[in-house]
Amino acid sequence: MSAKKSILIINQSAPYGSSNGRESLDLALTCSIFEMPVSLLFVGDGLYQLINNQSPEQLQMKKHEAMLSALPMYDIDQIYVTAEDLSENDLTENDLAMPVTLIQRDVIASLIQQNDSVLTF
Amino acid sequence: MTIAFDEEGFLRDLSAWSTELAVEIAAAEGITLTEAHLEIITVVRDFYHQYQLSPAMRPLVKAVTLALGNDKGKSIYLMKLFPGSPAKLIAKIGGLPKPDNCL
Amino acid sequence: MTLHVINKTPSNLPLYHRMLNGLSAGDGILLIEDAVYAGLSAHQALFEGLPIDIKLGALEADIQARGLTHRLSPTFTLVNDKAFVQLSCEHDKVVSWY
Numbered sequence: 628m629s630a631k632k633s634i635l636i637i638n639q640s641a642p643y644g645s646s647n648g649r650e651s652l653d654l655a656l657t658c659s660i661f662e663m664p665v666s667l668l669f670v671g672d673g674l675y676q677l678i679n680n681q682s683p684e685q686l687q688m689k690k691h692e693a694m695l696s697a698l699p700m701y702d703i704d705q706i707y708v709t710a711e712d713l714s715e716n717d718l719t720e721n722d723l724a725m726p727v728t729l730i731q732r733d734v735i736a737s738l739i740q741q742n743d744s745v746l747t748f
Numbered sequence: 749m750t751i752a753f754d755e756e757g758f759l760r761d762l763s764a765w766s767t768e769l770a771v772e773i774a775a776a777e778g779i780t781l782t783e784a785h786l787e788i789i790t791v792v793r794d795f796y797h798q799y800q801l802s803p804a805m806r807p808l809v810k811a812v813t814l815a816l817g818n819d820k821g822k823s824i825y826l827m828k829l830f831p832g833s834p835a836k837l838i839a840k841i842g843g844l845p846k847p848d849n850c851l
Numbered sequence: 852m853t854l855h856v857i858n859k860t861p862s863n864l865p866l867y868h869r870m871l872n873g874l875s876a877g878d879g880i881l882l883i884e885d886a887v888y889a890g891l892s893a894h895q896a897l898f899e900g901l902p903i904d905i906k907l908g909a910l911e912a913d914i915q916a917r918g919l920t921h922r923l924s925p926t927f928t929l930v931n932d933k934a935f936v937q938l939s940c941e942h943d944k945v946v947s948w949y
Contacts (some may be wrong), residue, residue: 639861643916644885653848660804672860675888675917683916689800692918697799700807717893722922 633664635742638673642691643683648676651748652694659701666705667698668738669727673748674712679724694722699725707738758839758846765843774841781841785829789842791815805815807833852877854942858884858949870948879906879938881907883931887913892924910935919935 636655640647644660651667658665669677681692698706708727713719720727739745751769752760757776759765770789774781795803795811803811805823813821820826823834830837835847855870855878867889870880876916880898882889888899890909898907914920923929930938939945 641885641917643913644858644860648922656801656804656848659806664890672862672885672888675860678918678922680920681916682918682920685912686916688916693798693800697801697803697807700795700799700803700810702806715893716888716891 631661631663632743633741635666635668635738635745637745637747638667638669638676639671640748641672641675642681643686643688647748648673648691649694650687651746654748655698655703656701656744659703664705665703666707666738666742667703668707668735669734670709670712670735674708674716674718677708677723677725677727678718679722681724696725698743709735751758756840756846759843762843762845768780769843770841773843777837777841779830779837779841785841787816788812788820789838792838792842793844796842796844803835803846804847805835806836808835852879852942853944853946854879854881854938856881856883856945856947857886857889858882858947860885861877861889861897862872866948867897871897873946874901874905876902876904879908879942881935881938882907882909882913882927884910884913887917887919890914890927892922895924895926898926908934908938911927 628702636651638648640653655667656664676695679692681690683690696697706725706727707730709732710729711732720729751764754760767786771781774785779785791812792803792808808826809821809823812826826834839845839847853875857866857870857880859866861867887909889914891912909918909927911929911931914923914929918938
């Protein structure tokens with residue numbers, strides 16, 4: 628039996644302004660149902676998906692941070708954010724909706740290398 | 749007053765749900781609703797309110813384990829109460845959207 | 852007087868530069884949709900050195916949705932939908948940058 632393929636999903640889009648965040652989440656949840664190892668990297672504008680205290684009621688959209696915070700329930704807990712993106716936005720881990728693993732930007736290349744497939748949203 | 753369902757029988761207006769309605773939806777699925785069913789439905793409705801998602805099977809088992817303990821947090825227990833596809837049936841009876849990625 | 856409406860995140864720097872280049876004294880800038888992230892204090896360097904009487908605003912619904920209510924730089928005024936309509940009427944032109 629061959630090992631399941633691992634997948635890295637790179638999120639580089641802000642939430643609400645496009646459907647990229649939702650599509651990425653859908654893919655992550657589907658992969659978890661097939662018990663594929665899933666990692667998520669939030670980089671650039673993608674970091675904004677994780678900012679806490681979102682309140683999209685007026686936009687009549689689902690609260691993105693709420694759905695993201697379900698990831699550990701789907702056994703997805705490899706969630707990466709770069710320290711550089713946080714500091715460039717004057718944000719800290721306390722501004723985020725869920726626990727993440729902080730990495731340096733120069734670790735991204737090895738994350739990409741380590742995974743069998745990489746998809747970007 | 750008519751209550752709207754989609755083509756698969758999931759409630760369109762989530763706020764239209766009530767325990768009485770759950771009894772009716774369950775009956776149409778051949779299930780006589782008991783307290784044992786309702787406590788699971790409550791767990792799943794709480795999950796939906798927290799995460800805005802109807803849980804698939806794995807997170808469902810996890811959520812039930814967290815809320816009601818290991819004896820109930822088992823697929824076999826959930827399959828007995830909601831035969832066939834528990835995640836889908838619980839969402840349907842609980843007045844929630846069909847779980848995405850439901851196999 | 853022109854109202855400049857922008858809707859992309861501040862990572863689209865050339866877009867911001869095009870907008871800023873098109874400003875005249877007395878104009879207004881309104882951040883909407885993904886552009887509201889430009890209202891984070893970390894990005895205020897973008898708006899430094901503007902003609903002093905430029906008014907800065909950000910659409911309230913978009914700010915709230917994205918969790919920025921308490922993170923918006925104080926140089927921006929929150930604008931609700933009604934005020935957005937009013938602003939559009941008060942200015943002779945509305946230019947969208949997207």
